[in-house]
Structure formats: structure tokens, C-alpha cells
Amino acid sequence: MLSKKVLLSFLPLFLIIILAFLLRFTWLDKLPPAIGGDEIVYTLNAKASFITGKDIFGQWAPWKGLIFNYPKGETQAELSYILNSFIIGPLDFSLFNSRLPNLVMGVLLVLFIYLFTKEILGKRIALFTAAASAINPWLIYIGRTAYEATPAMLFYFISFYILVKAKGWRILLSFPFLALAFYSYIATKLIFIPLVFVILVYCFYFINKKKYLKQYLSLFILCSLLVGFFIISLKLNPSTSRADELLTPFNSAISGEVNQIRKNSIQNPLTEVLVNKYTVFTNILIIKTLKTFSFDYLFAFGDEFYSIWRHGMFYYIDSIFLVLGAILLFIKKRALFFLFTSLTLIGIIPQIFHTADLGNFVIHVTMMLPFLMIIIGLGISEAFNYFKNKNLRITSLILILFIYCFSVANFVNIYFFWHPLQGYFDFPIRIVSSYALRAPGDQKIAVYSNSSFDFFKKYIFYTNQYNKNTANVIKDNINKKNYSLGNVTFASCNTSLGYEDEDNLIIIDAQCPNPKIPLPHLSIARLKDGGESFKIFNDRFCNGIILDRYASNMSISDFGVESLSNEKFCQTFITSL
DSSP states (O other): OOOHHHHHHHHHHHHHHHHHHHHHHTTTTTSSSSOOHHHHHHHHHHHHHHHHSSOTTSSOOGGGGGGTOOOTTOOOOSHHHHHHHHHHTTSOOOHHHHHHHHHHHHHHHHHHHHHHHHHHHOHHHHHHHHHHHHTOHHHHHHHTSOOTHHHHHHHHHHHHHHHHHOOGGGGGGGHHHHHHHHHHOSGGGGGHHHHHHHHHHHIIIIISTTOOHHHHHHHHHHHHHHHHHHHHHHHHOGGGOOGGGBOOTTOHHHHHHHHHHHHTSOOOTTHHHHSSHHHHHHHHHHHHHHHHTOHIIIIIIOOSSSOOTTSOSSOHHHHHHHHHHHHHHHHHOHHHHHHHHHHHHHHTHHHHTBOSOOSOOGGGGTTTHHHHHHHHHHHHHHHHHTOOSHHHHHHHHHHHHHHHHHHHHHHHHIIIIIGGGGOGGGHHHHHHHHHHHHSOTTSOEEEEESOHHHHHHHHHHHTTOOSTTTHHHHHHHHHTTOOEETTEEEEETTOOSSTTOTTSEEEEETTSOOOOOOSOOEEEEOTTTSOEEEEEESOOSSTTSOOOSSOOSOOGGGGOGGGSOHHHHHHHHEEEO
């Protein structure tokens, strides 16, 4: 039986893990308030494969992902379909169930970041690193979604932990987890070999002091064979390779940029020397690199994917400890400094070599961020340890805790109470789906938009209508591009499915051209500013319920949309002009 002293030694880590769990678990059934594009692909196909053995088109089986063959129109991470099927398959569709696998893996990620850091920097620094990871805005954000970055980070860090811990042939135990990491995310395939090479070199020289060369070479050969198999698969299936997204000096976008600059410049002998595909390519790489490491990006604003525009992927105070940690690493642990610098720079490769677009996309640099957290953990630990006087040390710890508590409270307020109203994750589609399900069954319902297939997939999810009885109907309709189920049809803006029939319920995306329907209508409110997301014609469902002109006085419980009463649903999300 474990002694009291041993149990107390585990208490700080236990509390950190509980904190990580609570920040990822709280209101997960409601927030984020809707499901995103890639999330719905993984979720629907996971359910379909559990029920039918194939995807929603009835053409692809999950095992084909292991040979890098993908569902129709979706070149995504191969492993996510399988991971999600264990939860989504036997359970109902819901926001909580769709994100439950990542909730578990997000908490485990904090644990393995701790274990990896403990092996190379010691327990105290590892605890501060785990605490920084538990409350990190990016890890909380991505851990509350079904996107593939979380499993990729987790499996990489499990393998890293094994590599810094294992001796002899046990080193090869890391390969299954490296393979899982490789299958977890398309973007990080690009950096698989560099990551493995750097960590193996470090372990060979600095962990095991030039021992086990045969084992390290064997592991590297296995990883290279996996990558080689992937490359061969791409050659055999070029339509699914996404190779055109890889930025090189020979991309058409680079050539177009060169021609544009030359065309708009006063001609001189230096133009062709200074403006060519290589100089433009290099300039784009430099700009993207500097933007990725900019203070505004990391600590203030984020980007399009990380859509919390009022907050960065880190806290402001993290910047101080990041700089401090980097300086101390360089001074005291030079080998680790170069290790983390190398891993960090490798981590940004998927972003800087992804198309010529200068915008940031944080999920592409997801492998960079945990290494920055380790440096931050070191900085916090050293700041706390700087004072030899016990009272000063306690005072510094209290001050650091206070600033972090305030920072976390600010992020929580933005994430839970501001972000849900901004319209990200296509929340209005969830309202359309719930409205269509609640509407009278004797009405034909037509939903018009510019994304009818996406709307249809999300309607199936929100209304939980994919099962053994409907799977074949849904498969046949999707293959025929007939996006309908029961009395509900989803069509493009420019089609006509009964505008003129006053018995049909018509729901029209506000972005569609205005139809010539001389009828009064209700609206599905845009929560951000009170405008219209969708127009509803020939309503019978909310008829007789007193509706407001604007959506207001929202609460977290209102985002449990499917559990609201009909009256509460109408009063909350449907408005009348």
C-alpha cells in the first residue's frame, strides 16, 4: 500500500489533471455551440462505418485509410475515423459524444507532456509545464473539438516519452505510437521524419551516451519505410495527394506573383535578378515564419481557425516566461536549447510550406506549441526558484498564481461567454436543423443555401437520424446529390422546390439572392448583431408564440438546443420583424 508521503507527492499532478479535465469537460455538450466542417466528416463517417462498415457514400471502409485511401472528396487524417467510431458508433450523435475522444486524449496529452518533461528537465519543471499545458488556451480550444491535432500531439508525445525513457530494444516500442501519430494528421506527415530524426539524435548522444545505435537506426528505418509507403500511395492515387497545396518555387502562384511584380515595376536591369521565383518564394517563407512567431499572433489575436479574435494561443504573461526559459536553456542546458529550437522550427514547416497564402492557420503549427509550453514551464520554475529567501519565494509564487488565475478567468469569460455568440462553427445550421425537425410533419420543408450538402450532413447529425433504417436511404440520396430525408430537402439557392406553394415551409439562407416571395416571414437570428441568418416563410411551428424582434438575454443553457421546449426554442432563436 502506498504511503501517505508518496500519495502527497502525486497530489500536485493529480490536481493539474483534474483542472485540465474540467476546462475541457465543462459545458462540452453546449460549447462550441455547433460542429465544424472536418468534424462532421469524421463524425458521420465514423458512425456510418460502425453501422455499415463503410462511409456515408457506401464506397470506402476505414481500413483503407491505413493504405492512404480516402473517402470521396475528403483527404483527411486516416486515424480519426477509427478513433471516433469507438464512441460515435454505439452512441447517439451529440456535440458531447463527437468530442469525447478528444476530451480524453487532451487530458492524456497534458500527462505525457509532464512525463516527457520530467525525464529531461526534472519533476519540478515538469509540474509547471503540465500546469501551463492544462490551462493553455490553444490546448483547451482544440481539445474541445473533434479535430485531428489533439491525437497527433498525444501520440507524438507518448513516443517521445518512450524514447527518452527506453533502453535497448525497448526503444522500438515507440514505433507503434509514432505510426499512430503519422496516421493522425495530414499536415504533420510533412515533419514526421525531421521530428523523429532530431529526437533520435538527441536520445542517442545525450540520453544514452552513444549507446543503442543499432536500435535507433532500426527505428529510423521503420519510420522511413512508413513514409516511403505513404509516398508510393500518393503516386498511385495522385487525385488525393493534396501535393498541389505544398509551396515550392515552381508553384503557379509563385510564377503569378513574379509576373505581377515585374509588370507593375519600372523596368531596370536588376528586376530579373531580384524578382524571380526563388526570391519571391524565399520572401514568402520569411514573412510566414515571422508572422508565426509574432507576438500579436501567439499572444494577442490568433487566426481564422483559432477564431477567438480577442485572445492569443498563449497568455500575455507566458511571453515573459518563454523568453526567460529560452535564455536559461541557452545558458545552462545548451543541448536542450538546440533540441527545442530545432523541434520548434520543424513544427512550423506545415504552415510556411502550405500554399502561397500569407495568412496563419494555427492547426498547421500545432506541433510547435507544446515545445514552447515546456520552455514556459522552465521559465516559471526558474522565476520561482530565483529567490533563496523562503518568504520571497512564496510571495513570487502567489504573484505568479494570481496573474495566471486572472488570465485564465479572462480567457474563460471570452471563450464561454463571448465566443458562442459570434457565429463561428456554423451555429445557425444547428438552429435550422432543430427547427426543421420540430416543424409539423405534414409540411414539406425546403432549405435553400449555397452549401446544401454540408447543411444536409449537419442536419443528419443534429437530428440524430443516421441509423440502420436510414443508412441506405441517406447513401442513395447523397450519391444522387438528392439531399433530402423524409419531408426535408436541402437545395441550392438558384433552384425552385415550391416557392409558390404556401403550404410548403421555406427556409432561405440570408446570403441567397432575395426570392420574390411577397409574404411576411420569420427569421433565425444572427446572435452576434441581431441580423438575419435565415428567412422562414409559411411558418406553422412558432405561430401563436410571442416572438422578440432581436435575440437577447442568452444563457449557456440556451445552447442545449435540442433539449429546449418548443416555446423556449422559438422565443430564443426565432425572431419576428
